[in-house]
Amino acid sequence: MLDWDAHYAARASRMAASEIRELLKLLDQPDIISFAGGIPDPELFPLDAIRASYDGILSDPARAALALQYSVSEGYAPLRQWLADYMGTLGVPCDADNIIITNGSQQALEFLGRLFINPDSQVMVARPTYLGALQAFNSYQPTYVPFPETAEDEAAIAAKGSPRFGYIMPDFQNPTGVSLTMEQRLAALDLAERLDMPLIEDAAYEKLRYEGEALPPLMAIEAERKGGIDNGRVIYSGTFSKTVVPALRLGWLVAPKAVISKLVLIKQASDLHTSTLNQMVMYEVASKTMLSNLERIRATYNQRRHATLNALEKYMPASVSWTKPQGGMFIWVTLPDGMDGAEVLGRAIQDARVAFVPGSAFFADRSGRNTLRLSFSLMTDAKIDEGIKRLGALLSTMISEARQAAE
Incomplete structure (x- = not known):
């Protein structure tokens, strides 16, 4: 078999799969509540x-x-x-x-x-x-x-x-x-x-x-x-x-x-x-x-933004912080130092059936490991509340486990 890697241009070594594209595959699993992809709501398309x-x-x-x-x-x-x-x-x-x-x-x-x-x-x-x-x-x-x-x-x-x-x-x-x-x-x-x-x-x-x-x-x-x-x-x-x-x-x-x-x-x-x-x-x-359609789009996403911010206030541990954007589709969450967003994602999918994008994907040097990105564009208020509730409970458990391990 031909060793294809030996024939690729040097630039091919810099190519990597998108974490977001991979996480979008989870949308096919109906029990997953996904805050991963920044995907527009198809209900808002001018069909x-x-x-x-x-x-x-x-x-x-x-x-x-x-x-x-x-x-x-x-x-x-x-x-x-x-x-x-x-x-x-x-x-x-x-x-x-x-x-x-x-x-x-x-x-x-x-x-x-x-x-x-x-x-x-x-x-x-x-x-x-x-x-x-x-x-x-x-x-x-x-x-x-x-x-x-x-x-x-x-x-x-x-x-x-x-x-x-x-x-x-x-x-x-x-x-x-x-x-x-x-x-x-x-x-x-x-x-x-x-x-x-x-x-x-x-x-x-x-x-x-x-x-x-x-x-x-x-x-x-x-x-x-x-x-x-x-x-x-x-x-x-x-x-x-x-x-x-x-x-x-x-x-x-x-x-x-x-x-x-x-x-x-x-x-x-x-x-x-x-x-x-x-x-x-x-x-x-x-x-x-x-x-003319922008008014409907903004109203829909704004409601979901409010739902996400309210749920974060209600369910997140005190040591977790997040941005409060005036628009767009995303909220950036910062975890306590030492936590790893990728590790949290693994536990979140397995134990809480919740998905998001680990923050290190957005750093050229793969730093920022204690961060994650949430997108609120594609879910109902009820799903947002339930998803953040599950994620908050998991983070509380993981923070407690880390504290106990350090003692």
């Missing part, structure tokens, strides 16, 4: 609008011919123009030539990794950060560095050369649910300027705000500073997966035209173009229903 759009396109010979043919790599022009107008409402002045359509935001992140990362070059990420971003970047063999907390930290990073880019999620970050304040947004832009590095702004959850005042995207702030996005260093990544539907696999990047021209070449080499049929459907559905 009728999607069905009507597909029917309308495919029943019209001229439109069907366009939808089923090869197309341009940049993306369907009406969808790109609609997105340019949408970005304008966020304070980002751009046109369709500043936008490329991708197969979900995951492909967008992978393309950016391919475009910017050299082996062993520095990439700046938060601690913790989005697991999917680490997976997208890992194949290109970067060295990860955290956003600096002190001038000395920044100097140490600068001494090794400018990072290839910084990756940041300003609104309701996956996994913590935490958002950047206005002061922190300005500081991130100032840091990128001092280090002369691009800044990738992942806005996957930007529209899922349930309380508090919305803050402008980093790209909007910088566009005002620099007189337009073509003069700036921010690249904006958006997705329809959380606000419309994930299965059409449609995301987009907004960037200076010089960057878009390179991304188009990567798109051509990768898959030529994203499905035109899906883009045409998304254009019709998003332009007609996305903004």
Whole structure:
């Protein structure tokens, strides 16, 4: 038998299965209460609008011919123009030539990794950060560095050369649910300027705000500073997966035209173009229903957020803490020092029939072992209460066991 490992490129050693993808398989077990995947509720999908759009396109010979043919790599022009107008409402002045359509935001992140990362070059990420971003970047063999907390930290990073880019999620970050304040947004832009590095702004959850005042995207702030996005260093990544539907696999990047021209070449080499049929459907559905459907989406997830936070207050041991996000789909839980989220997960699945994602999955160096991520997007209030009750009881038992073992 051929030794396949000996034939793989060196980058293959950085490829690893997603803990979240593996945990999603537990959804097939009806007795598992899963807080694992950040999955939109299918009850909120605009099914009728999607069905009507597909029917309308495919029943019209001229439109069907366009939808089923090869197309341009940049993306369907009406969808790109609609997105340019949408970005304008966020304070980002751009046109369709500043936008490329991708197969979900995951492909967008992978393309950016391919475009910017050299082996062993520095990439700046938060601690913790989005697991999917680490997976997208890992194949290109970067060295990860955290956003600096002190001038000395920044100097140490600068001494090794400018990072290839910084990756940041300003609104309701996956996994913590935490958002950047206005002061922190300005500081991130100032840091990128001092280090002369691009800044990738992942806005996957930007529209899922349930309380508090919305803050402008980093790209909007910088566009005002620099007189337009073509003069700036921010690249904006958006997705329809959380606000419309994930299965059409449609995301987009907004960037200076010089960057878009390179991304188009990567798109051509990768898959030529994203499905035109899906883009045409998304254009019709998003332009007609996305903004109006957001009120229903926000109300549903906000109720589940409240249910989760209330259950945590009711059932968690005093030594456990958690974030209180104003939006998004996630709550970040910190366990007492010395506890291991992966070990807790094993016990939780076996003894309590509850699932979540261990926090170390979201650290490039696999630290943060005493943390875990909960997603509240897919469950009823009753299941949330029961799941947190079970998890709280298990953690109380494990904390007591650890205390007894230490005595």
